Amino acid sequence: xxxxxxxxxxxxxxxxxxxxxxxxxxxxxxxxxxxxxxxxxxxxxxxxxxxxxxxxxxxxxxxxxxxxxxxxxxxxxxxxxxxxxxxxxxxxxxxxxxxxxxxxxxxxxxxxxxxxxxxxxxxxxxxx
Amino acid sequence: xxxxxxxxxxxxxxxxxxxxxxxxxxxxxxxxxxxxxxxxxxxxxxxxxxxxxxxxxxxxxxxxxxxxxxxxxxxxxxxxxxxxxxxxxxxxxxxxxxxxxxxxxxxxxxxxxxxxxxxxxxxxxxxxxxxxxxxxxxxxxxxxxxxxxxxxxxxxxxxxxxxxxxxxxxxxxxxxxxxxxxxxxxxxxxxxxxxxxxxxxxxxxxxxxxxxxxxxxxxxxxxxxxxxxxxxxxxxxxxxxxxxxxxxxxxxxxxxxxxxxxxxxxxxxxxxxxxxxxxxxxxxxxxxxxxxxxxxxxxxxxxxxxxxxxxxxxxxxxxxxxxxxxxxxxxxxxxxxxxxxxxxxxxxxxxxxxxxxxxxxxxxxxxxxxxxxxxxxxxxxxxxxxxxxxxxxxxxxxxxxxxxxxxxxxxxxxxxxxxxxxxxxxxxxxxxxxxxxxxxxxxxxxxxxxxxxxxxxxxxxxxx
Ligand SMILES: Nc1ncnc2c1ncn2[C@@H]1O[C@H](COP(=O)(O)OP(=O)(O)OP(=O)(O)O)[C@@H](O)[C@H]1O
Ligand SMILES: [Mg+2]
Numbered sequence: 389x390x391x392x393x394x395x396x397x398x399x400x401x402x403x404x405x406x407x408x409x410x411x412x413x414x415x416x417x418x419x420x421x422x423x424x425x426x427x428x429x430x431x432x433x434x435x436x437x438x439x440x441x442x443x444x445x446x447x448x449x450x451x452x453x454x455x456x457x458x459x460x461x462x463x464x465x466x467x468x469x470x471x472x473x474x475x476x477x478x479x480x481x482x483x484x485x486x487x488x489x490x491x492x493x494x495x496x497x498x499x500x501x502x503x504x505x506x507x508x509x510x511x512x513x514x515x516x
Numbered sequence: 517x518x519x520x521x522x523x524x525x526x527x528x529x530x531x532x533x534x535x536x537x538x539x540x541x542x543x544x545x546x547x548x549x550x551x552x553x554x555x556x557x558x559x560x561x562x563x564x565x566x567x568x569x570x571x572x573x574x575x576x577x578x579x580x581x582x583x584x585x586x587x588x589x590x591x592x593x594x595x596x597x598x599x600x601x602x603x604x605x606x607x608x609x610x611x612x613x614x615x616x617x618x619x620x621x622x623x624x625x626x627x628x629x630x631x632x633x634x635x636x637x638x639x640x641x642x643x644x645x646x647x648x649x650x651x652x653x654x655x656x657x658x659x660x661x662x663x664x665x666x667x668x669x670x671x672x673x674x675x676x677x678x679x680x681x682x683x684x685x686x687x688x689x690x691x692x693x694x695x696x697x698x699x700x701x702x703x704x705x706x707x708x709x710x711x712x713x714x715x716x717x718x719x720x721x722x723x724x725x726x727x728x729x730x731x732x733x734x735x736x737x738x739x740x741x742x743x744x745x746x747x748x749x750x751x752x753x754x755x756x757x758x759x760x761x762x763x764x765x766x767x768x769x770x771x772x773x774x775x776x777x778x779x780x781x782x783x784x785x786x787x788x789x790x791x792x793x794x795x796x797x798x799x800x801x802x803x804x805x806x807x808x809x810x811x812x813x814x815x816x817x818x819x820x821x822x823x824x825x826x827x828x829x830x831x832x833x834x835x836x837x838x839x840x841x842x843x844x845x846x847x848x849x850x851x852x853x854x855x856x857x858x859x860x861x862x863x864x865x866x867x868x869x870x871x872x873x874x875x876x877x878x879x880x881x882x883x884x885x886x887x888x889x890x891x892x893x894x895x896x897x898x899x900x901x902x903x904x905x906x907x908x909x910x911x912x913x914x915x916x917x918x919x920x921x922x923x924x925x926x927x928x929x930x931x932x933x934x935x936x937x938x939x940x941x942x943x944x945x946x947x948x949x950x951x952x953x954x955x956x957x958x959x960x961x962x963x964x965x966x967x968x969x970x971x972x973x974x975x976x977x978x979x980x
Contacts, residue, residue: 396587402579403610406587434677452582452610456662456673463670470614473579 391415391483392445393476394428400472400479404453405433411476412443418484433457437464449479544619544640547626548577548592555635564619564642566612577638582610583621592636595623606643615849618643645853662698663846666836672699672828679826680706685778687763687823688801690830692956693880696801697761699828703799704757712756717749720765720959727770729786732777738787750783750794758796763823764804764815775819798823803960833875833882834928840871843879847886860896869900869907874931876939876964880955904953906942933968936961945972 391414393400394407401407407428413420426443428436434457440448441464448461450470458468469486472479535556538545544561548554557572557580565572567580578586585591585607594600602623608616621640628634662669679686680703688696697716704714722730729738733748749758766774777783778798782791800823809815833839844867848859862870866889875881889902900908936954943949951961965971 399579403582403584403587406584451579452612452614454610454614454616458614459665459670459673463674471612473575 389415389447390443390445391420391447391449391480392440392443393449393479394451395476399475400449400451402451402473404450404457407436407450410436410440410445410448412440412445413480415480415484418481420480434460437461437466440464441466447483449476449483542641544642545637546572546577546581547635547637549635550596550633552577552590552592554580561640564611564617564640565609566615571612583607583619591621591623592638595625596633596636599625601625618647662695662702663842664836664839665842666831666839668829668831668836669839672830676702676828677706679703679828681708682826683708683797685798685800685823685825687806687825687827688799688830689806689827690801690803691832691878692803692960693875693878694830694832695879696803696830697759699830700757700759700761700799700801704759704797707757707797709756709797713753714757714759715749715753716759716761718761719770720762724767724770727766728773731770732773732783732785733788734786735788738785742787745785748783748785750777750796751785751792753796755795756797758798760798760800762802763800764802764806764809766815768814768816771816771819775816775822778819778822804963833878834932837871840882841867843882844870844886847883848890851887851890855890857890857893858896859890859893859898862898863900866898866900866903869903873907874928874935876932876936877954877956881953884953884955906938906953929968932964933970936964936968937970940965940970 390412392410392412394404394410395401396403396406396408409425409427409429412424412426414422424443426439428439431439437457437460440461445466447467447469449472450468451472453468453470458470461468469483472482535558538556538558539560541558542560544564545556545558546554546561547556554572554575554577557567557569559569561572562568565580572580577592578590585605591602591605595602602621604620604622606618606620608618611617619640619642621638623636623638625633626635626637662673664670664673676699686700686703688699690696700716701714704710717727717731719727729746729748731748731750733746733751734742736742736745760774773783777794781795782793784791806815806820806824810817810820833843844862848861851857852859870882870885877884885904885907886898888904889898892902893899936950939950939953940947943953947958947961951958954961956964
């Protein structure tokens, strides 16, 4: 399956419209093959779905992405999986485990849990 | 300083106190270290961005905050490096759930006791409400304001940017309240003319002669009372987009004049001797069936072809029920902000009622229904009793035996008829009132009634 990770400075792009490039891999199991990077600078956000479709991309991994753009990807038959924070490798690893429930959560999850403990001890903060 | 004061607990030095204060203020506040990683994140920051403190702390600020400026010229880095403070800079962030939120930010350096820069602090204020009000006043919408997940819309979304970028005339067709005006402004905002004006003319609202002077303007002395030059909408829209709403209502005379402008790209103001160039992009809209009007010789065929260069058909809401939950969420959000409410959801029953309804007034009617419900709803959940009575009262009409022989279109037609009838009955057939409830024009309602064969009962016809 061809998966594209939208990147900004070598990390998953936090915001779709500011993606610098796309790392396209062929994901077989949890192994990423045939890496290719295509620059996205200079493309309008609404031209990118078509561009990636032509590359045979089936899934796009993103950080934040406006619903309208998600809809555009879908209209090209490309699935959008969003909400990642971290490196493309972390995102791909999390994505390849999908179905196990780990993929919709930002990659910062492990750290988040640890902090949760701290919060309960901290002063004055009620748990909502 | 007296002995007494010295012994006193110094609140400003107690970190617990500081975090309490930070959490009680309405502005978002967060701090970063020298690497740009978030070190604190107050409660308002959580509410505005949608990220919890646990998710945010330790992350790079641009990955949580996701403001457009983060990727161009990070204000925090600028402040940390140059000591320059930024005050009330307006940017938009992308919240955790992918909404674009306009905010204004201010930044300052954080310096330790030795004078070393150890990071920066940013405060920010949510401008959504202000922007929303401004938008409502200026009547502008962005592409992002069009909410839909239906197939038909995604096809439109796919071509909309290209359509917008070209300078071709666009014809928007759709029933009342389907969002024609929303699309017209989206096309303008996505076009090369977006910096220019977006000017709307309602072709159905004015009598012929007034409309012409409104469109083309007049020169001093063109007629008694014309004491100064008056620029027409074509002039006002120069360099921008002219939105001709309800073009189906144009008189045949005005149609000729409009056709000439579209063909020659120039026009003469009333009483003027010089022709003026019309540098405008035309977007036209109608809720009438223009082909039918052409067939009945009520609309000029040549003008129809001039307008129908690119055509966008916006399907009525009842043909895309998958949009109803999405629109509900969108409007709850908007109305919560506008009305200062905290309504979060609809009860299952209330939602079912809204899903079953056919919306003759389309999206505008749904919006009116929700506004009505939110006024009545005091809690966080909308119940059936908060909905307008015409939705919940089961008239004998609402449960006809679902005949298997009715084709899909006919079922829809029947449902629409039912819905309109029940609103009419509730308002004792006062058309203006019923039209308002449905969120459509009185004339549109009248046309719909004719199309669906609904007539005023004799007993109420007299009292009108
Ligand atoms: N897809 C949508 N997403 C969000 N809001 C919508 C959508 N469609 C319509 N609306 C809202 O519904 C209301 C009616 O839309 P609009 O005025 O554009 O309809 P219209 O087709 O021009 O109707 P009319 O023919 O009665 O003038 C507006 O408040 C608009 O913001
Ligand atoms: Mg309109």
